Structure formats: C-alpha cells, structure tokens
Amino acid sequence: MKHLKYTISFFLGILLFNITSCDVVEGPYLIDDNTNPVDTNNFVKKVLIEDFTGHRCPNCPAAAEELASLQNFYGDKVIGIAIHPSSTFAIPDPLNSSKFTYDFRTEFGDDIDNIFELTTVGLPRGMVNRTGFDTEHQLGKDEWSSVIQTELAKSPIFGITLSSDVSNGNGTISVTAEALTNINLDKTEEIEDYNIVICLTENGIIEWQKDNTAGDIEEYEHNHVLRTILNTTFGESMGNSFVDGDIWEKDYPVDITTLENANENYSLNTLFMGNGNSKGWDENNMEIVVYIYNTNNYEIVQVEQIHLTNH
C-alpha cells in the first residue's frame, strides 16, 4: 500500500508540473495594440520577403495571405517580392488551354532560385532579408514573422530614396543610397562589399491560381510579381567602405516594351514549355523595389519601394 501512495503522489506531481508549465491562452487572441508609428523624418530599417510561389502550387495562396497580413500589420516596413521560379508549379499550359496559360517565370527569378534553392525544399517557401544563408534561409511561411522581428530590431546602415518619372512606358528611375553609419572604415580583413539591386514588380495581375480549399481560381489576384531586374540579378557594387553620410546615386532608364520583350524571349527560347504569354504589364500597378545586400553572406541590409508611376 505504501507503494500505491508513492505512485499516487507521483501522478499528482506530474499533474502539478503540468498545470504550472503550460500556457492556455483565453481569447481574444489577436492583440489590438497595432501601433507601429513610423518616424517619417528618419530612415527606418525595412525588411524584404521573397515569396517563392507558383500558380499550380495549391498551398501557395496561404503564403501570399501571410505576406499580406504581415504588411497589414507592419505597414510599409515589410516589402514583398513574389518569385515564380521554373518548377512544375510554375509551368504554363499551352496557349490553347483554358487555364494556367500565363507564364510568370523570369530569368531573374530562376537565377535567384539557382543560388538559394528554394524549389528543392518545396513550395511555398520564402526568405526574409536572405538571412541564414546557406542553412537556415529557406523558411516556411509561419517562420517569417519571427525573423522579421529580429530584422526590424536592427538599426539601418543605409537609407534609400527613390523617385521615378516613368509614364507611358518610358522614363527614368533615380536611386539614392545614403550611408547612415561608418561602414568598414577600420577593417582590414573580411571587408563586406555591398551590392544594390533595382527590381520591378507588379500587383493586381488577375490570372488562374490553384488553391487547396477553393480549387482552381480563375480570377486570383497575383501581387508583388517579380517582372524584371534592371541591373542584373545580383546587382552592381556600391563599394565597401563608407563614411556616415556618404551618398551613392544612379539613374536607370526604363523602357517597358523592351523589358517585356526580354521576358517573352526567355519564355519562348529558354524555358521548358514556355509559351511567351508573359506580357500585358500595367505600369500603373507596378512598383520599384530596391535593395542593398552584403555580398559576403547575401544578407539584405536595406530595402525600399515606391510606385513606378504618378510621381
């Protein structure tokens, strides 16, 4: 009987342990305090999410929704690019088919996927500022928010200012980057080189999308779709040593028709089952996304976004 007492107290012990070490959350679950005041006078650290997706990937709309929710919460501090890399999820059907005929793939997206290998671990996946390369950068959508927290807590080392006079398919984008601190001044080894990348994305593309619950959606809104990169996939060097306040500037001419033709050519001549149906860009729905990354570890240190037109 003494043994039984031991046993009972042991189980009571487990029960006690159990009550003290678990957190049952009673509603409401959503925290109302959604105030993230953005100090408009100073540069703030922003975060880029590259969402690897595909129109035939049934789990991908949930990742797009996650991105939208994050943007809703953090406002313009979270910037997104949707990359449709060449995998079976992004392959279009022939032009005479009824669904999935649009070719979202780009040479730039494929180049990025070749380095970061997101498709090899399955979609949807994303990178947050490309942190954690090359072991912990391929993140599931539910992992994004925690990395965003860490990234947003950092101080920005660059500030980016963008302007654009593009209209009717032509114009110039002006990019200014300012060093917000001394960078690499005293270092003699392991000097970090910084590259800057100028991308164009498009929102509101209405095309087919597979969805887990809703099936094949005819009028799905594809947002943040990577259309092109103006200064090659991995950008151009800004140098490696900066004094606080140093300015780097450059203008980029834009001709939408030429850029569209380049994507069409890639689709028709390079891609498996490419059908060239990649045009119809609407400049009024397009964004300029510019990011600066450290070439040693690919980590994006700052990113900025503005509309392409109407400035």
Add this chain to the structure above:
Amino acid sequence: MKKNLLLSFIFISPYLLLSQNNLGQINGNFETNLQSYTDDPSIDAIAADEVILNNAYLNILYTKGDFTGGLRYESYLNALQDYDSRYQGNGIPYRFARYTSDGLDVTVGNYYEQFGSGLVLRSYEDKGLGIDNSLDGVRLKYVPINGLYVTGLIGKSRTYFEYSKGIIRGADAEFNINEALKLEGETSYILGGSFVSRFQKDNNPAFNLPENVASMSARLNIMHGGFNYYGEYAYKINDPVGSFSFDENNYSTGKAIVNNLTYSQKGLGITIESHFVDHMEFRSERAKQKEFIINYIPTLSKNHAYTLLALYPCATQPEGEAGFNTNIFYKIPKNTLFGGKYGTKLNLNFARTNSIDGGNSYLNDSSSHTSNPFKSISIKDETLYFSDFNLEINKKINKKVKLNLVLAKQKYNKDVLEGKTIGEYGIISSTIAVADVSYKIKKGHTIRLELQELLSKDDATATNHADGDWHMVLAEYTISPNWFFAIQDMYNYGNYDEEKQLHYVNTSIGFMKGANRFEIGYGKKRAGIFCVGGVCKEVPSSNGFSLNISSNF
C-alpha cells in the same frame, strides 16, 4: 558542426584507447548509397549537376559494462534526389553517452524515445523516409519501486544538421500493477501517463501565443489470456502556428483516442485497431514544417510489401481522421481438405479511414468548431480517405514450391492524402492481384516470380486522370548464401496519356559475404509529389545506376 566533431572526439577517444586493452567492446555498421542520375526525357528525369550523389553513414558503439557511448557520422555529398537538400555535407549529428548505476539510467547527448504509442512523443530515425528527429539533451530513467518505470527528459529536436527552436521537456511513468503488488492473477494491468511540453518564445506582436505548449496522455493496457487491450487518450492544449494571418492561427485543443484489441491463440490471431485524431500534430517548433513533427500517430492500414499494393499508400492525417484496421490471421491445420500437407495461412485485412465530424476542431476570435468523436463513429456523411480490403493466402505446396496470393480492393483519396486541390483527382479505386511463386531448384538455388496487376478506376467527378492500370513482373534468382539477381518491370499500360504508357525496368545484383553486402542496380524510377503537413515536395523521376554497400563489425 566543427564543435560537434570536436566534442564527439573528446567523448569517444579515451574509450577507443581503452578498447585496445580489451576494456570493453566496439561495434558498429556502415552503409553507403550511391546513385547516378542521367537525363531521360520520356519520364522527365533530369541529370544531377553532380552526376552522382551519395548518402553514407557509419555507426560506432562502445560498450563496457554499464556504460555505452556512440556516434554516427553522416555524409551527404550531395544528398540523393529523394532526400531533402538540407541534408548536405558531413558531420556527426548523433553522439551520446549512457550509463546505468544502481537503477538510474542516464543518457546525455542524442537519444530516441517514445512515450506510449507515440501520440505525445516519438523521436525516431527512418532512413527510408529521410526522418531523424533525435532529441539532444539529457534523459533519465529510474525504477523507484518495483513495477514503476519513470522517464524524464529535456532536449532539442534535430532537424537535418540543426536543432529546431523549441525546448522539449517530457516525463513518462508506467505502472505495472501486477509487478508492484506482486499479484499473480491471470489478468495483468499496466497504467501509464505522459506529459510533454514545448517552450518557444512568443515574438509575434499581433497575436497572443502560448509559449509553453503541453501535450499529455493516459494509457491502459490489460492482458487476459489471449486477449490484449490497449487504450490511450491524448490531449494537447492550444498550439497556434504563430502566423500573422488570422485564419491560420488555430487556438483549439487537440485530442486523440486509440483503442486496440488483439486476440491470439494457436493458429488464430485477430487484431482490431482504431483511432480518432483531431488537431494532434505536435511539432518541435510552432511553425508548420513536416520535419518538425515530434509525435506519431500510427497509420491504420496493412503495411504492404508488394509494389503495386503499396502504389497508393495510406498516410495518417494528424489534423483529423477516424478509422480502423482489422486483421485476421488463420492457419488452416495440416492434413485437412484446404490445409493440405503443410497447412494454409490466411490473412484477411480490412482498413478504412475517413474525415471527422465537421473537420478538425477550430477556434479563433470569430469562429469555433469542436468535433465530436462519437459522431465520427458513423461514417455515413464523412469523406473517405482510404480503404483497403484484402486477402492473402500463403501456401506451401510441396518441398520445392511456395505460393503467396493476394487480392485487394483499395480506395485512395489522392487529393487529401497527397495534399492536392480537392476535386483534382478525387478517389481512385483499384483492384490489385498478386501472385508470388518461389521454386527451389536445388539446394541453395531458388527462383522467385512475382506477377502483379493493378486495375484502376478514376473518380468520375475529378478533373484529372490518375495513372491508370499497371502490370508488374519480377523475377529473382537467389544462390544462397552469396548471390541474388533480380529484374523487374513495371508497365503503366493503362495510362490515359499514351506517351506515358511506359516501362519502368529495374535490375539488381547483390553479393553478400560475411558481414558485407554489395548491391548494384540500374533502372528508372517514377516521379511523384510528396506532401506532408501542407508542404509539398516534388520527388523527381530518375534514371541511373545505384550502388549500395553495407557492412558491420
């Protein structure tokens, strides 16, 4: 990784030295799997950039008295195509030291552990699936009084060459009443209880997330004569994934009920297994990733060894399913009409799983739904996930000829089990027949022939066709104890797409001698999409040579 290597070296090297003085014993095993990948446009197989890929493992175990120390060196240069690419490089991700002293069993380093049937905790390794979620930390086992077995552990769960963010704490107690009270009855009782908790910091500013998520279970095992009953109930508190998207954070609790009953006597065995599972996926991290799962819900279906019987395999849906699996073994006695000279073994199996009442339990600020396990007993309105009705007859005809026949009817909900869009493939019904004959030519020489046929019927309401009908032939010649030769052809003659009516031929030669085994193969493998926990992976088709070598010492 370097740190791991160094640590393991420090751990192990003194014992290596000791063993040379015959102070203990070292043994282990080695395995390497090499595969070449070439382009094959007919099956969309793409050559690997590296041309050949290789996975290799070496286990070393040192034992001396009550002490055991071990490690596993793993090498993925680079990982085989059907492996996750995050297995990359070399390392010693598994090393441990363990000793027992006066009834206290201490393990530090990596360990595998299962509580009960695994509903709240199972860390295990399965090379075939590419799963290894060993825990790294401390584990204690103790027997305080006769019949009471207590385990306590704390650790982090392995994911590829890293550890996931959550800290896992667990305790389990098993109480064998007959042992404790020295009862000598015909009936024996074993009670058990487990508790597992995961800590992960809440750094989501939009939602109030639980940082300590607990999962617990109680189990009962009663044995009486030929009867054996096992029941377990598990419960998990709220465990939202930590998304920013309102609909994705499910705050409902999870539960699972398992009831198994077996009866056995000479020549007869009956097993009835059933479970109800609702929102019971328990991960080592809040975020949903297949590799993070640290519990296990047994699959309710017969584990088929024949290829076409396993072409459409059942996969457990931990977020919500109810089902059962019944197995009846009967041996028709020798020297009867159907038993013949050697007797005849029969195995009848019926398994079925389906959705649960109204889907899995769901709770957030604006909606809530709780499923009712008792309603799920009625399968009338539930979506079928998988069913398998099969009969296997195993008969020894004479001293030279053995025969195994299987006839099966299967239904497979491809959309649910493979994470496809609902309505894409629907439920595939198939009828499968297998005949397996082995003939002993002379001493040490055996030839075995398998003929398999799968006739499949697509879902009329589905938008896409599945693969259609298949033939399969396998011939195997064994010269024991050293050699075997095998050739098999899978022919997808019934594919709706004529270009895909292909032969998948595989050949292999194996040589075994002493502790070593060599196997060379060549052939084509089918492609497929592999989905677990909502994340899908494309497993590519392949064409190439393979070389497997294993040995032990």
